[in-house]
Amino acid sequence: MGAIVLFDGICNFCNASVNFVIEHDKAGYFKFTPLQSEIGEQLIAKHGIITADTDSVIVVENDRAYTHSSAALRIARRLDGLWSRAYAFIVLPKPIRDLAYKLFAKNRYRLFGRQDACMMPTPEVRARFL
Secondary structure, three states: OOEEEEEOOOEHHHHHHHHHHHHOOOOOOEEEEEOOOHHHHHHHHHOOOOOOOOOOEEEEEOOEEEEHHHHHHHHHHOOOHHHHHHHHHHHOOHHHHHHHHHHHHHOHHHHHOEOOOOOOOOOOOHHHEO
């Protein structure tokens, strides 16, 4: 069935991360939609996610939503090559994983910048976007 990755469509780092996942997900397991899209907003509401607490990446897989480091690690485990081994960090306590994740996410605009609008996928990968 696959999973849906909701991402911050105006974040430069998030957009680069989506491109990275597309490149390393040859099986096409992941579909993508910006948090700011209508579908993104519907999924956020359906799963009761508070966007003030989670504004960077959300993974919806098997009708369950994952946020913060859990979302990032669920993505990593499905990637091709050695990237899937990053899932081993799931053994770390969630509060420690999430602390590091949230610190990075809080500073992502300052470190990588932001766009005025969501990214537009290229024709080659448009089918992977909802």
